[in-house]
Amino acid sequence: MELISTKLNQSMPQKRPKLWLSVLFWIALVAPAQAALELRVAIEENVGQVKVGSSTKAIVRDAAGQPLGEIAPMNAFQAQASGNGVALDRWRSSSVWIEPQNNGYVWIGDRWYRGRTRVVFVNNGLTAINYVDLEKYLYSVLGGEVYPNWPLEALKAQAVAARTYALYQRQTRGNSIYDLGDTIAWQVYKGVESEAPSLYSPVDSTAGQVLTYKGKIILAAFHSSSGGHTENVENVWSDNLPYLRGVPDFDGNTPEAQWVKTISREELSRRIDGVGNVLSMTPERTSPVGRIITMKIIGDRGARTISGPALRRALDLRSTWFTVTPDGEKSLPSSFRIQGRGYGHGLGLSQWGAYSMARQGANYQQIVRHYYQGTTLGKIKVVN
Known part of the structure; x- marks a missing residue:
C-alpha cells in the first residue's frame, strides 16, 4: 500500500x-x-x-x-x-x-x-x-x-x-x-x-x-x-x-415517527396547478407499506395524477407515507388534513x-x- x-x-x-x-x-x-x-x-x-x-x-x-x-x-x-x-x-x-x-x-x-x-x-x-x-x-x-x-x-x-x-x-x-x-x-x-x-x-x-x-x-x-x-x-x-x-x-416512539399537517383548500389549489379548486385527493398506487407512489387530484377544473415524491415537494411534506382527509363540506372542502409517518x-x-x-x-x-x-x-x- x-x-x-x-x-x-x-x-x-x-x-x-x-x-x-x-x-x-x-x-x-x-x-x-x-x-x-x-x-x-x-x-x-x-x-x-x-x-x-x-x-x-x-x-x-x-x-x-x-x-x-x-x-x-x-x-x-x-x-x-x-x-x-x-x-x-x-x-x-x-x-x-x-x-x-x-x-x-x-x-x-x-x-x-x-x-x-x-x-x-x-x-x-x-x-x-x-x-x-x-x-x-x-x-x-x-x-x-x-x-x-x-x-x-x-x-x-x-x-x-x-x-x-x-x-x-x-x-x-x-x-x-x-x-x-x-x-x-x-x-x-x-x-x-x-x-x-x-x-x-x-x-x-x-x-x-x-x-x-x-x-x-x-x-x-x-x-x-x-x-x-x-x-x-x-x-x-x-x-x-x-x-x-x-x-x-x-x-x-421517536419525534419524527408521526406528524399531522392541515392545508387550506386555497393554499392546496395554489400549490397544485391545472385542477382549479381541489375537491379530492385519492391514492392511485401505494407501496406495500402505504407510501404514495401516485395520487389522483380532482378539482373543479380538471384532474391530474402526481407522483408521491412530486406531491411531497409541492406540499412540503415530511414523507410520502400519508393519508388525506377533507374537512368541511364534502362537495367543496375548506381544508385537507394530512396525517403522515416518518x-x-x-x-x-x-x-x-x-x-x-x-x-x-x-x-x-x-x-x-x-x-x-x-x-x-x-x-x-x-x-x-
Missing part, C-alpha cells in the same frame, strides 16, 4: 487515488486505517468571487504547486475571477491553493474548514474546493446529520453509512474538479462549526469501514425516520438495488431507528446489517 502524499505539489495531478476493498466479515475486528484519503468538496461553485483565508500562516501556491507567497494568520482575501484565471491579492494563476501550516483551518465563504483550499476558474466562474481528509470530513457530516449526545453505537452506524455514501457519490457523481458538494443533495457539510467532541470517537473507531455488496461499495442511503417500516428502493427510485429492501423499523425517503438506515436499536443494546454492525440487507462490512485501501 502506498500512502497519499501530504505534500501539496505532489498531489496536483487530476488523477485520483484508487480505492481497493479488503472485504471483512462483519463480525471481524477491523484494523486501524493504514492510509488517508483526501476528499475534494465543492463549497462554492461558479461564483464571481469568494473570500478565502487561514487561521494560521498559509502558503499560497499556483496551479503547478509552486509557492507564490504567504497569508498571515487570521487573514483573508477576496478571490476573484480574472480572465480565465484566479486573482488573489497580488497573485494570479489558473488556480490558487491555500495550504495552512501547523494544522490550521481554512476560511471559505463564511465558515472554517479543516484541510486546504483550491480555487479554480471553471465554467466562467470560480469554484472553491475544500481538500479534506475523509475521516475529518465525517466529523462535520455527523454533526449535521445526528445529535452528538446519541448512543455511541448509533453514531458509529451513522459514520459507516456516511462514509460509504460519500465514497459511492465520489465514484458515481464526482468529476475532474471535485468529488462531492456540501449540500443536502450530497451530504450536509458545514465544516468545523458542526463538529462536536463526542463525534470524533465514532468516526475514528470505524475509520475506513464501508458497506459493500458483492465486493462493491453500496449506495448507503439514509433518512431521519421511516415511520415504522423502511421501503424497497424500486418504490421510491428507479434503481433495483438488492440491499435497499424494506425492513421493520424501531422508531415508533421523515425522509424511507430508504436504507433510519437514523431514529438506529438510535432506538442502540438504546436497546444493538451494536453498530447489527444496526447497519439490519438496514442494508445482505451487505458486508469492508475496509478501504488507498493506492496512488
